[in-house]
Amino acid sequence: MSFNKPLFAALLASSAAVSPLAFATNGYFAHGYGIKSLGMAGVGYALPQDALAAASNPAGTALVGNRLDLGVTWFKPDRSVEIHGNNLGPAGSADGKYDGNDTESFLIPEFGYTRQLDERLAFGLAVYGNGGMNTDYQRNPFGAYGSQGGAGVDLIQVFVTPSLAWRLNERHSFGVGLNYAYQRFEARGLSAFDNAMTSEAPGKVSNNGHDHSDGWGLRLGWNGQLTDSLSVGVAWSSKIKTGKFERYEGLFADHGSFDIPENYGIGLAWRATERLTLAADVQQIDYSDVKAISNSVDVLFSGHPLGSEDGPNFGWEDIRVYKLGASYALTPQLTLRGGYSWADQALDKGETFFNTLAPGVVREHLTLGATWAPEANHEISLFYAHAFSEELKGSNSIAPQLGGGEVDLQMQQDSVGIAYAWKL
Template sequence: MNHTDSRRSSAHLNSLRADAQAHPRKPMLELRPLAYASPFIALLAGTMVSTQASAAGFQLSEHSARGLGRANAGEAAIADTAAVLARNTAGMTRLKGTHVTGVLSFIDLEVEADGTTTTATGITLPANDENAAPNAFVPAFYSSYQLDEKLFVGFAVFSNFGLKTDYDDRFAGLDVADEASVETINITPSIAYKLTDQLSLGVGVDYVLADAKLSTSAPQFIAPGTPALLDLEGDGDDVGYHVSALFELTPQTRFGLQYRSSLDIDIEGDAEFRFPVPVDADGSLELNLPDMVELSAYHEITSTWAVHGSVNFTNWERFDSLIADIEGDPRSPITLKEENWDGNLRYAIGVTHSLNEQLVLRGGLALDKSPVARENRTLSIPDSDRLWFSAGASYLVSENLSVDFGIARLEGESVEVVETSEGIGNTVVADVEGSATIASLQVNSRF
């Protein structure tokens, strides 16, 4: 960078400082679109926060307790409660009458970083954090309504993506990874139509609200010669769609397929440069969420035993970089981080056993492949392959009321992360290991 550019950058920062002092900014209101949503949706928003992704990348799969108990194996084909709206809207045609399902999941996370930070001057410091991700509650709500023999409609509120890493204030690598969070809510009206006795089709709209925060080192050209940290925080929304099909080969065997579109959410809010004197400006962050495909199968071996499985593909190639736009900065848009993720596959298999007319037991195993190559791992999203071990049960309280419980243990690999802060020049080398225990409770009613 030449001296002219340096003077321009310094002048721009001085202008921002003067504006910040002359016009103090009010705290940003998070999740502003929710002000126009129903109180129930606002309640969901209040609890659907601070969540670290339990699936690969920062994807969430805590859609139902029944699904959790079978490691989400066969979810697009089983269609046994209104929670099928999250995985295959065509499955509504198997739900006669009116069905309502409520779910609350708890994620107990264990993310540990053990390493060192080497400063630009060559000093080595320990960089350890025994709990870099907080625990979380994840709720969901589903309802389906049969209009006639062939036509069904549904409404659902759930989340497909979520992330929260928050390193301790004493962590010797905060310029690389301080805090990162992504919170989303998917509001989904859907419709399903039974074309024939064997084939049903579904389609729906996905209105997604997102709230995000990122703390990272500022690129060097923003503040030449000055170590600086940048905080970005804001919210946004986008509209997508999903299409699905359910094919019932026989009364005992069926297949489900669903595609959910990608989303491009412009997160608008506040950008703060953490210098000796903090400087605020308006800013935005582009959040590209992937499209997803799920293929599932279900087969009843006997009247009391069934097997089921799923293959899921998530197109994480769309999450290739984090790009910010700082108002008034001629260098915007600014690439904060190159992510360079790949698409990933998830494989799941499960079994269900009806012990008697009131009690059903289930279990499942899954392998969730990471979309992040070794050279692209970061402390903000220290992703790795995951193994799922799941079990669950359903109890029929009455003809119109049932309760489900599911539990899963996720074991992630220990991975090495090497990351250098731009501008500051510190390098963190750490082994990061993550695991989680998830418990979920579900209540289903039908009318």
């Protein structure tokens, strides 16, 4: 069977159109994949629980049996910006409070399928949202600089990960997954920076509708049963070099490039009792290796305009994420879950101006979850997650050429998800 890439991309775009992603939680990565994992703060390297296992560690594809998982998450972020101390002379000031929640909530679907091909080899397919950026300002934070209308960005990333996993023996599994990533992006309300003074490609900064790009990457993983009660998992995902956003080559560094960063981690899962399982993950996300994410806004007035190879963007740094989760089988039919995670701050205090478009500053999450299995071959899983309010106060965040002053970012969020699973 041939692979019809244009048709496949169209299907992904249609799915994204009806269920746009907003901000994820760790930078723009989701805090976990699969409703069960999401209820345990996203742990998954050493504890595969459903057919979305390959989204964290493809070795888990061989450990969850034959199953089909369908889920959806309702996601409600709260993001806002305050600008103070700005002075544009006769042009006035950008000072004020700006609410980025004109679009208030979003639906994020997920799909997973796994099947044992023989006693040792298993196949899986996971479809999920890696994350994204979405802000929608009815009152434009850049209006004082000359931008017209509302402002915001919409970045969607959809992942499709087919995987194969092989059980070397009863204690060790190895997995490989291909990550196909589809991205869609739009920027609005940035016309003040859409000129030859600030951009290398005027006319390709703002208000050009949606553009898309895609690319492929590799994910490798191992799961090992160290003792009867203790397992370890390790996984690595390569950087995905995607096509460029040609309609926005004057906005993102390197002429519209927006690659997906390398990420990797390790996890432990301990079956403390017959009912209680504890798990912990450490995840590294290397944002600094992607120019469109890591380049500092400071270079804007030093010979590096928007869209140039080393042009300014978000100034994000690499982060490390720590996750702790627990599950308890209250009865044979009911399992309860909980978790807590915290992460490094991706943003520096001097980078808040450009991140008005992407105030992804939350760092801590508290999660709850449960699975009810009314029959042996059917499950219903739920989770709730709260990302605690985080404020990042700017420090020398607005260049003197833009009137100086500071930009303070604030964000918190809530999400609720449900999934239904069939054991095949």
